[in-house]
């Protein structure tokens with residue numbers, strides 16, 4: 001659906017063949033006081049797409065392009081879909097990979113379930129030519145996701161405002 005919306009559905013097979021999936025369960029205890037407590041540091045996901053499901057204890061916050069943090073309050077029967085840096089780069093910026101964090105309040109424990117689609121090692125992420133033109137100049141050089149992760153966990157990668165931009169920004 002997403003590739004179709006960009007008119008590049010011909011890359012679907014290639015995308016499926018080059019993707020691994022990771023399912024992770026996360027648990028965040030409330031601060032058990034009137035204070036707020038950071039449950040997960042602000043970050044952008046580095047993978048392709050993340051699908052999140054949570055119990056009814058909110059805490060996920062997403063930063064808008066203006067720098068404002070907004071609370072995500074999904075209904076019990078909905079999922080939150082987050083674009084990761086790899087898809088942001090592949091789509092040449094057509095979709096944004098937002099900073100997000102988990103901020104906990106109160107006494108209840110938050111559980112979330114994340115399904116992460118991740119490029120396989122050795123697959124080179126490169127914006128297709130259809131998504132690069134005069135109005136949309138190439139934003140990122142081609143890169144291997146696993147090597148990008150390697151950079152992200154270095155001191156320079158952790159310090160960078162955007163690890164993606166520092167690693168392979170044009």
Ligand SMILES: O=C(O)CCC(=O)C(=O)O
Nearest residue numbers: 026045052060102112114
């Ligand atoms: O627990 C959540 O809702 C968010 C988790 C998250 O952002 C992550 O694992 O990358």
Ligand SMILES: [Fe+2]
Nearest residue numbers: 043044045100
């Ligand atoms: Fe995340």
